[in-house]
Amino acid sequence: MSDFLIFDNVVKLYSNRWLALDRVSFSLDAGEFVFLVGPSGAGKSTLLKLIYLGEFPTYGEIRYLSWSTKTITMDEIPLLRRKVGVIFQDFKLLQEKTAYENIAFALRAVGKSRKEIRRRTNELLQSVGLSHKKDFYPPQLSGGEKQRISIARAIALSPPLILADEPTGDLDPETAGGIMELILNIHRQGTAVILATHNMDMLRDFDFRVLELREGKLV
Ligand SMILES: Nc1ncnc2c1ncn2[C@@H]1O[C@H](COP(=O)(O)OP(=O)(O)OP(=O)(O)O)[C@@H](O)[C@H]1O
Ligand SMILES: [Mg+2]
Structure with a gap:
């Protein structure tokens, strides 16, 4: 059994009555890629939130x-969060900070030196192909560019796990393909990924394990 990530009979009730996850058990190996699928309201975002402790399970253990x-x-909790990179459909970039600052912010929070922050931020900007847009603010970036910056931010501290919640949901197919390629490259370097999507077409192109949620249950 893996000791990387384990859900053991996890139940999540919101407000102690709305059942979002019902006795969910699974484990993920280090470096593994899984798709998390299921219709709207099935509990995908809730499952991801429980991993970075945006919410706590009501019963069971993670x-x-x-x-x-x-x-x-x-x-x-902050130490755990440094070990999990999160990518959202709506990017969640800081609007009043530049692309560069959005990435550097994540490094500053853990007390890296100014020199190290500059080196790593520039390296990350280069790895997502956006060095030339480093001084742009999020409203000046396209959806695909914003997602690239949010990916750079998510991997800034080289976490062993990336959670991606519908990362291509708002993007056109070509831009989505580029974002998927970037996430796959991160995975190929040894990072575990859980990617939530309700786009079943995406699964056909890849040979990864699929976790399917229906009304809060894994099926
Ligand atoms: N903060 C909350 N308070 C109460 N109920 C919530 C809360 N967040 C989610 N829920 C409920 O939990 C259930 C699962 O929601 P969740 O957002 O995890 O689904 P999802 O699979 O991510 O859906 P989508 O594909 O639409 O993003 C839904 O019934 C939702 O109404
Ligand atoms: Mg969701």
Whole structure:
């Protein structure tokens, strides 16, 4: 059994009554890629949120690296979050910061030196092909460009796990293909990925395991 990420009988009730996840159990190996699929409202975003502890499970346990939701302390939550990169459909970039600053911000928060921040941010901008747009603000970037910046931010601290919640949901097929290619490249370098989507066409192109949720249950 993997000891990278484990869901053990996880139940999530919102407001103690709305059942979003129902006894979900699965494990993910280090470096593995899985698709998380299911119709709208099935619980995909909830499952991802429980991993980065945006929410806590109501019952059951989630273990990630050396942490468990049963024993993790408030002080440890930021440490866990440094080990998980998150990519959202709507990017969630800071609007008043440039592309460069959106990425550098993630590095500053962990107390890297100014020199190291500059080196790493420029390297990340280059890896997503946007060095020339580093001083642009999010409203001056296309959807695909915004997603590239959010991917650079997600991998800034080289986390062993990337969670992508409908990362191409708002993009045209060609731009979406480029974003998918970028995520696959990150995976090829050894990073585990959970990618939530309700686009079943996407699955056909890849040979990865699929986790399917229906009304909060894994099927
Ligand atoms: N903060 C919340 N409070 C109450 N209920 C919530 C909350 N967030 C989600 N839910 C409910 O939990 C269920 C699962 O929602 P979730 O967002 O995880 O679904 P999803 O699979 O990501 O859907 P979509 O494909 O539309 O993004 C839904 O019934 C939703 O109404
Ligand atoms: Mg969702």
